[in-house]
Amino acid sequence: MTTIEDLSESQSVAEREEAQAEDHRVWDLPVRLFHWTLVAAIVAAYITNRLGVSYFRYHVWCGYAVIVLVSFRIIWGLVGTRHALFRNFVRGPVETFRYGTRLIGGRPAHYVGHNPLGAWMVLAFLAALGLQAATGLFGNDEIFNSGPLYGYVSKQASLALTSLHKKLFYWIAAFIAVHVAAVLAHHFLWREKLVHAMITGRKTINGSLAAESIRSSRSWLAAILVLALAGGLSYVVTHAPPAEDESTFQ
Template sequence: MTTLDTDDLSTRAARQAQDFRKVWDWPTRLFHWSLVAAILGAYATNRLGANYFTAHLFFGYATIVLVVFRIVWGFVGTRHARFSSFVEGPRGVLRYVSALGRGRKTRYAGHNPLGAVMTLILLGALGAEATLGLFGDDEIFNAGPLAGLVSKDASLALTSLHRKFFYVILFAIVLHVGAVFAHVLLKGEPLIRAMLTGFKPAVLVLPEEAIASSRGVLAVVLLTVLVSALALGLQLAPPQDIDVAGF
Protein backbone atom coordinates (compact mmCIF):
# COMPACT_ATOMS: atom_id res chain seq x y z
CA MET A 1 0.00 0.00 0.00
CA THR A 2 1.40 3.40 -1.01
CA THR A 3 1.04 6.36 1.31
CA LEU A 4 0.93 9.94 0.10
CA ASP A 5 3.11 12.54 1.73
CA THR A 6 1.09 15.71 2.23
CA ASP A 7 4.26 17.77 1.86
CA ASP A 8 4.86 16.20 -1.56
CA LEU A 9 1.29 16.97 -2.58
CA SER A 10 1.66 20.57 -1.49
CA THR A 11 4.95 20.89 -3.39
CA ARG A 12 3.38 19.38 -6.50
CA ALA A 13 0.39 21.73 -6.29
CA ALA A 14 2.69 24.72 -5.85
CA ARG A 15 4.78 23.63 -8.84
CA GLN A 16 1.66 23.24 -10.99
CA ALA A 17 0.48 26.70 -9.95
CA GLN A 18 3.88 28.01 -11.06
CA ASP A 19 3.99 26.10 -14.34
CA PHE A 20 0.33 26.45 -15.34
CA ARG A 21 -2.40 29.00 -14.80
CA LYS A 22 -6.14 28.53 -15.18
CA VAL A 23 -7.77 30.29 -18.12
CA TRP A 24 -10.90 28.35 -19.08
CA ASP A 25 -13.68 27.78 -16.56
CA TRP A 26 -15.45 24.43 -16.51
CA PRO A 27 -18.75 25.79 -17.95
CA THR A 28 -16.89 27.01 -21.05
CA ARG A 29 -15.08 23.70 -21.42
CA LEU A 30 -18.28 21.71 -20.87
CA PHE A 31 -20.03 23.88 -23.46
CA HIS A 32 -17.25 23.29 -26.00
CA TRP A 33 -17.18 19.49 -25.78
CA SER A 34 -20.98 19.21 -25.42
CA LEU A 35 -21.34 21.21 -28.62
CA VAL A 36 -18.92 18.85 -30.37
CA ALA A 37 -21.05 15.90 -29.20
CA ALA A 38 -24.27 17.62 -30.31
CA ILE A 39 -22.89 18.31 -33.80
CA LEU A 40 -21.66 14.74 -34.21
CA GLY A 41 -24.96 13.40 -32.89
CA ALA A 42 -27.01 15.56 -35.24
CA TYR A 43 -24.91 14.49 -38.21
CA ALA A 44 -25.08 10.79 -37.31
CA THR A 45 -28.84 10.76 -36.73
CA ASN A 46 -29.41 12.61 -39.99
CA ARG A 47 -27.38 10.01 -41.88
CA LEU A 48 -29.25 7.16 -40.17
CA GLY A 49 -32.57 8.32 -41.65
CA ALA A 50 -36.13 9.24 -40.75
CA ASN A 51 -36.41 6.68 -37.94
CA TYR A 52 -33.90 8.72 -35.96
CA PHE A 53 -35.67 12.05 -36.45
CA THR A 54 -36.58 12.38 -32.77
CA ALA A 55 -32.95 11.89 -31.76
CA HIS A 56 -31.92 14.37 -34.46
CA LEU A 57 -34.32 16.91 -32.96
CA PHE A 58 -32.86 16.29 -29.50
CA PHE A 59 -29.37 17.16 -30.72
CA GLY A 60 -30.82 20.25 -32.41
CA TYR A 61 -32.42 21.34 -29.13
CA ALA A 62 -29.12 20.74 -27.35
CA THR A 63 -27.32 22.90 -29.91
CA ILE A 64 -29.76 25.77 -29.43
CA VAL A 65 -29.45 25.65 -25.64
CA LEU A 66 -25.66 25.46 -25.83
CA VAL A 67 -25.33 28.32 -28.31
CA VAL A 68 -27.63 30.60 -26.33
CA PHE A 69 -25.82 29.63 -23.13
CA ARG A 70 -22.46 30.54 -24.66
CA ILE A 71 -23.76 33.88 -25.91
CA VAL A 72 -25.07 34.81 -22.47
CA TRP A 73 -21.92 33.42 -20.84
CA GLY A 74 -19.99 35.73 -23.12
CA PHE A 75 -21.38 38.61 -21.05
CA VAL A 76 -21.64 37.17 -17.53
CA GLY A 77 -18.97 34.43 -17.50
CA THR A 78 -15.40 34.47 -16.31
CA ARG A 79 -12.74 36.77 -17.70
CA HIS A 80 -11.58 34.88 -20.79
CA ALA A 81 -15.06 33.62 -21.64
CA ARG A 82 -16.41 37.17 -21.99
CA PHE A 83 -16.55 38.62 -25.50
CA SER A 84 -15.13 41.89 -24.23
CA SER A 85 -11.87 40.12 -23.40
CA PHE A 86 -11.17 38.59 -26.81
CA VAL A 87 -13.34 40.09 -29.55
CA GLU A 88 -11.44 42.80 -31.41
CA GLY A 89 -12.35 44.98 -34.36
CA PRO A 90 -10.98 44.62 -37.91
CA ARG A 91 -7.79 46.49 -37.00
CA GLY A 92 -6.96 44.07 -34.21
CA VAL A 93 -7.53 41.09 -36.51
CA LEU A 94 -5.36 42.64 -39.24
CA ARG A 95 -2.58 43.38 -36.76
CA TYR A 96 -2.64 39.75 -35.63
CA VAL A 97 -2.62 38.43 -39.21
CA SER A 98 0.26 40.79 -40.04
CA ALA A 99 2.23 39.55 -37.03
CA LEU A 100 1.67 35.95 -38.09
CA GLY A 101 2.78 36.74 -41.64
CA ARG A 102 6.01 38.28 -40.36
CA GLY A 103 6.70 35.39 -38.01
CA ARG A 104 6.39 37.52 -34.89
CA LYS A 105 5.55 35.81 -31.62
CA THR A 106 2.19 36.64 -30.10
CA ARG A 107 0.73 35.83 -26.71
CA TYR A 108 -2.94 35.59 -25.83
CA ALA A 109 -4.19 34.12 -22.58
CA GLY A 110 -7.59 33.42 -24.13
CA HIS A 111 -8.68 33.41 -27.77
CA ASN A 112 -6.51 35.17 -30.32
CA PRO A 113 -8.29 37.61 -32.70
CA LEU A 114 -8.75 35.04 -35.48
CA GLY A 115 -9.99 32.49 -32.96
CA ALA A 116 -12.48 35.09 -31.75
CA VAL A 117 -13.78 35.60 -35.30
CA MET A 118 -14.21 31.86 -35.76
CA THR A 119 -15.98 31.58 -32.41
CA LEU A 120 -18.53 34.19 -33.46
CA ILE A 121 -18.98 32.61 -36.90
CA LEU A 122 -19.57 29.14 -35.47
CA LEU A 123 -21.97 30.38 -32.79
CA GLY A 124 -24.01 32.27 -35.38
CA ALA A 125 -23.92 29.49 -37.97
CA LEU A 126 -24.78 26.68 -35.57
CA GLY A 127 -27.56 28.71 -33.96
CA ALA A 128 -29.04 29.48 -37.38
CA GLU A 129 -28.73 25.86 -38.53
CA ALA A 130 -30.46 24.48 -35.44
CA THR A 131 -33.21 27.11 -35.64
CA LEU A 132 -33.87 26.31 -39.31
CA GLY A 133 -34.32 22.68 -38.32
CA LEU A 134 -37.21 23.61 -36.02
CA PHE A 135 -39.24 24.53 -39.12
CA GLY A 136 -38.21 21.46 -41.11
CA ASP A 137 -40.39 18.88 -42.87
CA ASP A 138 -39.03 15.66 -44.37
CA GLU A 139 -42.21 15.11 -46.45
CA ILE A 140 -42.56 11.60 -45.03
CA PHE A 141 -43.54 11.26 -41.38
CA ASN A 142 -41.69 13.98 -39.54
CA ALA A 143 -41.77 17.73 -39.09
CA GLY A 144 -40.02 20.14 -36.77
CA PRO A 145 -41.90 21.51 -33.76
CA LEU A 146 -42.32 24.96 -35.35
CA ALA A 147 -43.30 23.78 -38.83
CA GLY A 148 -46.91 24.66 -38.01
CA LEU A 149 -45.97 28.33 -37.80
CA VAL A 150 -45.18 28.60 -41.52
CA SER A 151 -46.72 27.41 -44.77
CA LYS A 152 -45.86 24.04 -46.28
CA ASP A 153 -43.83 25.68 -49.04
CA ALA A 154 -41.93 27.82 -46.54
CA SER A 155 -41.22 24.76 -44.39
CA LEU A 156 -39.81 22.87 -47.37
CA ALA A 157 -37.68 25.86 -48.37
CA LEU A 158 -36.29 26.15 -44.85
CA THR A 159 -35.63 22.39 -44.82
CA SER A 160 -33.63 22.70 -48.02
CA LEU A 161 -31.66 25.61 -46.59
CA HIS A 162 -31.08 23.61 -43.40
CA ARG A 163 -29.53 20.78 -45.43
CA LYS A 164 -27.36 23.00 -47.63
CA PHE A 165 -26.18 25.27 -44.83
CA PHE A 166 -24.60 22.28 -43.11
CA TYR A 167 -21.81 22.31 -45.69
CA VAL A 168 -21.01 25.92 -44.80
CA ILE A 169 -20.73 24.86 -41.17
CA LEU A 170 -18.61 21.86 -42.12
CA PHE A 171 -16.19 24.15 -43.95
CA ALA A 172 -15.96 26.45 -40.92
CA ILE A 173 -15.34 23.47 -38.61
CA VAL A 174 -12.55 22.17 -40.85
CA LEU A 175 -10.92 25.62 -40.77
CA HIS A 176 -11.27 25.78 -36.99
CA VAL A 177 -9.81 22.32 -36.37
CA GLY A 178 -7.01 22.99 -38.85
CA ALA A 179 -6.10 26.24 -37.11
CA VAL A 180 -6.07 24.52 -33.71
CA PHE A 181 -3.70 21.79 -34.92
CA ALA A 182 -1.52 24.40 -36.61
CA HIS A 183 -1.12 26.19 -33.28
CA VAL A 184 -0.40 22.91 -31.50
CA LEU A 185 2.10 21.57 -34.03
CA LEU A 186 3.74 24.75 -35.32
CA LYS A 187 3.59 27.10 -32.36
CA GLY A 188 3.62 24.53 -29.58
CA GLU A 189 0.54 25.98 -27.88
CA PRO A 190 -1.40 23.22 -26.05
CA LEU A 191 -4.84 24.52 -27.03
CA ILE A 192 -6.59 21.13 -26.92
CA ARG A 193 -5.17 20.27 -23.50
CA ALA A 194 -6.15 23.72 -22.25
CA MET A 195 -9.76 23.18 -23.33
CA LEU A 196 -9.72 19.85 -21.50
CA THR A 197 -8.05 20.93 -18.27
CA GLY A 198 -8.64 24.68 -18.22
CA PHE A 199 -4.92 25.39 -17.70
CA LYS A 200 -2.34 26.98 -19.99
CA PRO A 201 1.43 27.21 -19.48
CA ALA A 202 2.38 30.09 -17.21
CA VAL A 203 4.57 31.60 -19.94
CA LEU A 204 1.37 32.33 -21.89
CA VAL A 205 -0.66 33.65 -18.96
CA LEU A 206 0.33 36.48 -16.63
CA PRO A 207 -0.51 35.96 -12.94
CA GLU A 208 -3.21 38.63 -13.05
CA GLU A 209 -4.79 36.97 -16.11
CA ALA A 210 -5.50 33.65 -14.36
CA ILE A 211 -9.04 33.01 -13.16
CA ALA A 212 -9.78 31.94 -9.60
CA SER A 213 -13.39 30.80 -9.97
CA SER A 214 -15.53 29.12 -12.63
CA ARG A 215 -18.79 30.74 -11.47
CA GLY A 216 -20.31 27.28 -11.57
CA VAL A 217 -23.48 28.08 -9.63
CA LEU A 218 -24.34 30.88 -12.05
CA ALA A 219 -23.71 28.54 -15.00
CA VAL A 220 -26.02 25.84 -13.58
CA VAL A 221 -28.79 28.38 -12.92
CA LEU A 222 -28.43 29.82 -16.42
CA LEU A 223 -28.50 26.40 -18.06
CA THR A 224 -31.57 25.40 -16.04
CA VAL A 225 -33.41 28.55 -17.11
CA LEU A 226 -32.55 28.02 -20.77
CA VAL A 227 -33.62 24.36 -20.80
CA SER A 228 -36.87 25.26 -19.04
CA ALA A 229 -37.55 28.11 -21.47
CA LEU A 230 -36.99 25.84 -24.48
CA ALA A 231 -39.23 23.13 -23.03
CA LEU A 232 -41.99 25.68 -22.36
CA GLY A 233 -41.65 27.14 -25.85
CA LEU A 234 -41.97 23.71 -27.43
CA GLN A 235 -45.05 22.94 -25.34
CA LEU A 236 -46.71 26.14 -26.59
CA ALA A 237 -45.84 25.49 -30.25
CA PRO A 238 -48.85 24.79 -32.52
CA PRO A 239 -49.35 21.19 -33.72
CA GLN A 240 -47.96 20.27 -37.13
CA ASP A 241 -50.23 19.20 -39.95
CA ILE A 242 -48.23 16.38 -41.53
CA ASP A 243 -49.45 15.06 -44.84
CA VAL A 244 -49.52 11.29 -44.44
CA ALA A 245 -51.71 10.54 -47.45
CA GLY A 246 -50.80 7.26 -49.03
CA PHE A 247 -49.50 5.69 -45.83
Protein backbone atom coordinates in the same frame (compact mmCIF):
# COMPACT_ATOMS: atom_id res chain seq x y z
CA MET B 1 21.88 46.49 -37.26
CA THR B 2 21.29 43.59 -34.90
CA THR B 3 24.51 42.61 -33.13
CA ILE B 4 25.52 39.35 -31.50
CA GLU B 5 25.06 41.08 -28.15
CA ASP B 6 21.50 42.05 -29.11
CA LEU B 7 20.70 38.50 -30.15
CA SER B 8 22.20 37.17 -26.95
CA GLU B 9 20.17 39.63 -24.89
CA SER B 10 16.95 38.74 -26.74
CA GLN B 11 17.64 35.05 -26.20
CA SER B 12 18.25 35.67 -22.51
CA VAL B 13 14.95 37.55 -22.18
CA ALA B 14 13.09 34.73 -23.94
CA GLU B 15 14.76 32.15 -21.70
CA ARG B 16 13.86 34.15 -18.59
CA GLU B 17 10.24 34.47 -19.72
CA GLU B 18 10.08 30.75 -20.44
CA ALA B 19 11.52 29.96 -17.05
CA GLN B 20 8.92 32.21 -15.41
CA ALA B 21 6.04 30.60 -17.30
CA GLU B 22 3.59 28.70 -15.12
CA ASP B 23 0.26 26.95 -15.50
CA HIS B 24 -2.68 29.22 -14.74
CA ARG B 25 -6.40 28.61 -14.95
CA VAL B 26 -7.81 30.41 -17.98
CA TRP B 27 -10.90 28.51 -19.16
CA ASP B 28 -13.71 28.05 -16.67
CA LEU B 29 -15.53 24.74 -16.29
CA PRO B 30 -18.74 25.93 -18.03
CA VAL B 31 -16.79 26.99 -21.15
CA ARG B 32 -14.99 23.64 -21.28
CA LEU B 33 -18.19 21.64 -20.79
CA PHE B 34 -19.89 23.80 -23.42
CA HIS B 35 -17.10 23.14 -25.91
CA TRP B 36 -16.98 19.36 -25.60
CA THR B 37 -20.73 18.90 -25.22
CA LEU B 38 -21.21 20.96 -28.38
CA VAL B 39 -18.72 18.72 -30.19
CA ALA B 40 -20.67 15.65 -29.08
CA ALA B 41 -24.00 17.22 -30.10
CA ILE B 42 -22.72 18.11 -33.59
CA VAL B 43 -21.30 14.62 -34.15
CA ALA B 44 -24.50 13.00 -32.89
CA ALA B 45 -26.64 15.28 -35.09
CA TYR B 46 -24.62 14.31 -38.15
CA ILE B 47 -24.79 10.58 -37.35
CA THR B 48 -28.54 10.58 -36.64
CA ASN B 49 -29.17 12.45 -39.88
CA ARG B 50 -27.14 9.94 -41.89
CA LEU B 51 -28.96 7.01 -40.27
CA GLY B 52 -32.23 8.06 -41.86
CA VAL B 53 -35.76 9.14 -40.99
CA SER B 54 -36.21 6.54 -38.25
CA TYR B 55 -33.62 8.45 -36.20
CA PHE B 56 -35.26 11.83 -36.77
CA ARG B 57 -36.38 12.10 -33.14
CA TYR B 58 -32.81 11.79 -31.91
CA HIS B 59 -31.65 14.27 -34.53
CA VAL B 60 -34.17 16.76 -33.14
CA TRP B 61 -32.90 16.15 -29.61
CA CYS B 62 -29.40 16.98 -30.80
CA GLY B 63 -30.80 20.20 -32.23
CA TYR B 64 -32.35 21.04 -28.85
CA ALA B 65 -28.95 20.53 -27.24
CA VAL B 66 -27.26 22.84 -29.77
CA ILE B 67 -29.86 25.58 -29.21
CA VAL B 68 -29.44 25.45 -25.43
CA LEU B 69 -25.65 25.35 -25.69
CA VAL B 70 -25.36 28.22 -28.18
CA SER B 71 -27.85 30.33 -26.23
CA PHE B 72 -25.91 29.66 -23.04
CA ARG B 73 -22.58 30.61 -24.64
CA ILE B 74 -24.01 33.89 -25.90
CA ILE B 75 -25.28 34.79 -22.43
CA TRP B 76 -22.05 33.54 -20.85
CA GLY B 77 -20.20 35.87 -23.20
CA LEU B 78 -21.93 38.73 -21.39
CA VAL B 79 -21.92 37.57 -17.76
CA GLY B 80 -19.27 34.83 -17.55
CA THR B 81 -15.67 34.78 -16.38
CA ARG B 82 -12.82 36.94 -17.70
CA HIS B 83 -11.80 35.07 -20.84
CA ALA B 84 -15.35 33.98 -21.70
CA LEU B 85 -16.55 37.57 -22.08
CA PHE B 86 -16.89 38.83 -25.64
CA ARG B 87 -15.64 42.28 -24.67
CA ASN B 88 -12.36 40.76 -23.50
CA PHE B 89 -11.48 38.72 -26.57
CA VAL B 90 -13.29 40.10 -29.65
CA ARG B 91 -10.92 42.57 -31.31
CA GLY B 92 -11.52 45.08 -34.05
CA PRO B 93 -10.47 44.69 -37.69
CA VAL B 94 -7.17 46.55 -37.27
CA GLU B 95 -5.83 44.36 -34.46
CA THR B 96 -7.19 41.25 -36.18
CA PHE B 97 -5.38 42.22 -39.41
CA ARG B 98 -2.13 42.83 -37.52
CA TYR B 99 -2.42 39.47 -35.83
CA GLY B 100 -3.06 37.80 -39.18
CA THR B 101 0.00 39.37 -40.80
CA ARG B 102 2.20 38.31 -37.89
CA LEU B 103 0.71 34.81 -38.07
CA ILE B 104 1.56 34.57 -41.76
CA GLY B 105 5.06 35.76 -40.93
CA GLY B 106 5.47 32.91 -38.45
CA ARG B 107 5.62 35.09 -35.34
CA PRO B 108 2.06 35.39 -34.01
CA ALA B 109 1.36 37.35 -30.85
CA HIS B 110 0.28 35.19 -27.93
CA TYR B 111 -2.95 35.80 -26.05
CA VAL B 112 -4.02 34.34 -22.74
CA GLY B 113 -7.54 33.71 -24.06
CA HIS B 114 -8.73 33.61 -27.66
CA ASN B 115 -6.55 35.25 -30.29
CA PRO B 116 -8.32 37.73 -32.65
CA LEU B 117 -8.86 35.24 -35.48
CA GLY B 118 -10.04 32.60 -33.03
CA ALA B 119 -12.48 35.11 -31.55
CA TRP B 120 -14.12 35.75 -34.91
CA MET B 121 -14.27 32.01 -35.51
CA VAL B 122 -16.16 31.64 -32.22
CA LEU B 123 -18.71 34.22 -33.35
CA ALA B 124 -19.07 32.58 -36.76
CA PHE B 125 -19.60 29.17 -35.15
CA LEU B 126 -22.24 30.47 -32.75
CA ALA B 127 -24.12 32.28 -35.51
CA ALA B 128 -24.05 29.36 -37.95
CA LEU B 129 -24.89 26.67 -35.39
CA GLY B 130 -27.63 28.74 -33.78
CA LEU B 131 -29.22 29.50 -37.15
CA GLN B 132 -28.99 25.91 -38.34
CA ALA B 133 -30.54 24.49 -35.18
CA ALA B 134 -33.28 27.14 -35.16
CA THR B 135 -34.25 26.55 -38.80
CA GLY B 136 -34.39 22.82 -38.11
CA LEU B 137 -37.23 23.43 -35.65
CA PHE B 138 -39.44 24.57 -38.54
CA GLY B 139 -38.23 22.06 -41.15
CA ASN B 140 -39.74 18.96 -42.70
CA ASP B 141 -38.58 16.13 -44.94
CA GLU B 142 -41.79 16.03 -47.03
CA ILE B 143 -42.18 12.35 -46.19
CA PHE B 144 -42.60 11.37 -42.55
CA ASN B 145 -41.20 13.99 -40.19
CA SER B 146 -41.51 17.66 -39.36
CA GLY B 147 -39.82 19.93 -36.85
CA PRO B 148 -41.55 20.67 -33.54
CA LEU B 149 -42.38 24.26 -34.57
CA TYR B 150 -43.60 23.39 -38.07
CA GLY B 151 -47.12 24.44 -37.08
CA TYR B 152 -46.05 28.08 -36.83
CA VAL B 153 -45.19 28.42 -40.54
CA SER B 154 -46.59 27.58 -43.92
CA LYS B 155 -45.36 24.55 -45.82
CA GLN B 156 -43.59 26.82 -48.32
CA ALA B 157 -41.79 28.66 -45.51
CA SER B 158 -40.90 25.33 -43.91
CA LEU B 159 -39.35 24.09 -47.14
CA ALA B 160 -37.31 27.29 -47.48
CA LEU B 161 -36.05 26.96 -43.90
CA THR B 162 -35.27 23.28 -44.50
CA SER B 163 -33.18 24.24 -47.53
CA LEU B 164 -31.27 26.82 -45.48
CA HIS B 165 -30.81 24.24 -42.72
CA LYS B 166 -29.16 21.85 -45.18
CA LYS B 167 -26.95 24.51 -46.80
CA LEU B 168 -25.65 25.74 -43.46
CA PHE B 169 -24.19 22.29 -42.82
CA TYR B 170 -21.52 22.88 -45.47
CA TRP B 171 -20.54 26.21 -43.93
CA ILE B 172 -20.30 24.61 -40.51
CA ALA B 173 -18.21 21.74 -41.92
CA ALA B 174 -15.85 24.33 -43.45
CA PHE B 175 -15.60 26.19 -40.12
CA ILE B 176 -14.79 22.92 -38.36
CA ALA B 177 -12.06 22.10 -40.87
CA VAL B 178 -10.47 25.54 -40.45
CA HIS B 179 -10.74 25.31 -36.67
CA VAL B 180 -9.07 21.88 -36.52
CA ALA B 181 -6.31 23.02 -38.89
CA ALA B 182 -5.66 26.10 -36.74
CA VAL B 183 -5.48 24.03 -33.56
CA LEU B 184 -3.01 21.63 -35.19
CA ALA B 185 -0.91 24.53 -36.48
CA HIS B 186 -0.73 26.11 -33.04
CA HIS B 187 0.21 22.76 -31.53
CA PHE B 188 2.96 21.77 -33.95
CA LEU B 189 4.31 25.15 -35.08
CA TRP B 190 4.03 27.28 -31.96
CA ARG B 191 3.82 24.64 -29.22
CA GLU B 192 0.51 25.90 -27.86
CA LYS B 193 -1.44 23.05 -26.28
CA LEU B 194 -4.90 24.37 -27.02
CA VAL B 195 -6.68 21.02 -26.70
CA HIS B 196 -5.01 20.35 -23.36
CA ALA B 197 -6.04 23.81 -22.17
CA MET B 198 -9.65 23.22 -23.18
CA ILE B 199 -9.63 19.96 -21.20
CA THR B 200 -7.86 21.12 -18.03
CA GLY B 201 -8.69 24.81 -18.20
CA ARG B 202 -5.04 25.68 -17.64
CA LYS B 203 -2.51 27.32 -19.95
CA THR B 204 1.19 27.91 -19.54
CA ILE B 205 1.64 31.68 -19.46
CA ASN B 206 4.32 34.09 -18.37
CA GLY B 207 4.29 34.99 -14.70
CA SER B 208 3.72 38.64 -15.56
CA LEU B 209 0.30 37.66 -16.95
CA ALA B 210 -0.73 35.69 -13.88
CA ALA B 211 -3.21 38.43 -13.00
CA GLU B 212 -5.26 37.36 -16.05
CA SER B 213 -5.93 33.91 -14.62
CA ILE B 214 -9.39 33.22 -13.19
CA ARG B 215 -10.14 32.24 -9.62
CA SER B 216 -13.63 30.81 -9.97
CA SER B 217 -15.65 29.11 -12.70
CA ARG B 218 -18.98 30.42 -11.36
CA SER B 219 -20.46 27.05 -12.25
CA TRP B 220 -23.54 27.67 -10.11
CA LEU B 221 -24.55 30.58 -12.34
CA ALA B 222 -23.91 28.53 -15.48
CA ALA B 223 -26.09 25.70 -14.15
CA ILE B 224 -28.96 28.11 -13.47
CA LEU B 225 -28.70 29.55 -16.97
CA VAL B 226 -28.67 26.12 -18.65
CA LEU B 227 -31.68 24.91 -16.65
CA ALA B 228 -33.59 28.11 -17.42
CA LEU B 229 -32.79 27.88 -21.14
CA ALA B 230 -33.69 24.19 -21.30
CA GLY B 231 -36.94 24.86 -19.46
CA GLY B 232 -37.81 27.74 -21.76
CA LEU B 233 -37.15 25.70 -24.89
CA SER B 234 -39.17 22.80 -23.51
CA TYR B 235 -42.11 25.13 -22.87
CA VAL B 236 -41.96 26.57 -26.40
CA VAL B 237 -41.78 23.13 -28.02
CA THR B 238 -44.53 21.50 -25.95
CA HIS B 239 -46.90 24.45 -26.47
CA ALA B 240 -46.35 24.74 -30.23
CA PRO B 241 -49.47 24.38 -32.41
CA PRO B 242 -49.84 21.16 -34.42
CA ALA B 243 -49.10 21.24 -38.12
CA GLU B 244 -52.17 21.85 -40.29
CA ASP B 245 -51.16 19.01 -42.62
CA GLU B 246 -49.90 16.87 -39.79
CA SER B 247 -51.19 13.68 -41.41
CA THR B 248 -48.60 14.12 -44.15
CA PHE B 249 -45.85 13.20 -41.72
CA GLN B 250 -47.35 10.11 -40.11
